[in-house]
Amino acid sequence: MKVISVNIGAKNIVNWKGKRVQTGIFKKPVNQIVLNLNYVKNDIVVDTNHHAGLDKACYIYSYQSYGYWKKLYPKLSLDFGMFGENVTIDKLDESKIFIGDIYKLGDATVQVTQPRQPCFKLGIRFGNQKIVKQFINAPFPGVYLKVIEKGKVAPNDKFQLIERQHETLSIIEVWNLIYKQNVTSDEINFALSLPYLADACKKSLAKKHT
Numbered sequence: 001m002k003v004i005s006v007n008i009g010a011k012n013i014v015n016w017k018g019k020r021v022q023t024g025i026f027k028k029p030v031n032q033i034v035l036n037l038n039y040v041k042n043d044i045v046v047d048t049n050h051h052a053g054l055d056k057a058c059y060i061y062s063y064q065s066y067g068y069w070k071k072l073y074p075k076l077s078l079d080f081g082m083f084g085e086n087v088t089i090d091k092l093d094e095s096k097i098f099i100g101d102i103y104k105l106g107d108a109t110v111q112v113t114q115p116r117q118p119c120f121k122l123g124i125r126f127g128n129q130k131i132v133k134q135f136i137n138a139p140f141p142g143v144y145l146k147v148i149e150k151g152k153v154a155p156n157d158k159f160q161l162i163e164r165q166h167e168t169l170s171i172i173e174v175w176n177l178i179y180k181q182n183v184t185s186d187e188i189n190f191a192l193s194l195p196y197l198a199d200a201c202k203k204s205l206a207k208k209h210t
Contacts, residue, residue: 001159004063005088006033007081008043014124022046025125027081032154035108035147040086054146055113055198061085061142062092068138085142089159094140094172100165100196107151114201115141115175141175144198165196178204
């Protein structure tokens with residue numbers, strides 16, 4: 001897989017339901033980014049409770065998935081970074097990426113931790129809160145990464161698998177556990193037992209389990 005774009009955002013203040021809301025979701029392409037252990041350098045993260053940190057230092061999204069959204073939002077200019085991703089990657093397939101996978105991304109080494117769970121700020125970015133439900137119903141949530149070794153990432157760099165821990169829980173399977181209704185306690189318990197799954201994701205699954 002190849003890096004198509006790398007993206008960072010500044011802090012923006014927008015009006016939402018009569019309130020001033022700060023967000024860093026308005027990301028734009030740049031020539032290069034640097035992945036640190038808990039964040040992407042120079043990328044503003046406002047809500048540190050739900051973004052950045054050890055398990056969600058970097059968010060990646062598929063170049064191909066943009067085509068799906070362009071059909072739904074033909075009047076919007078869907079530039080790279082539209083989904084808040086730090087890295088837009090060619091041929092990213094969430095059904096073939098597994099929790100715990102270790103990849104080389106540019107000069108950095110990263111590990112797959114969870115799918116993205118959308119919030120109202122994605123609706124702010126699209127100017128339409130319907131996107132949140134549409135995103136949940138679509139089979140390409142993107143992938144959060146833990147940074148094992150810091151490094152630089154630029155367009156045309158590779159996203160290459162170097163180690164697979166197992167092939168029992170893909171990103172899309174975790175996604176289905178979170179948002180689908182017909183899941184079993186055994187399936188959720190298995191996901192909760194994985195040491196590589198992000199704690200925030202485990203909390204979401206544990207709430208569903210109870």
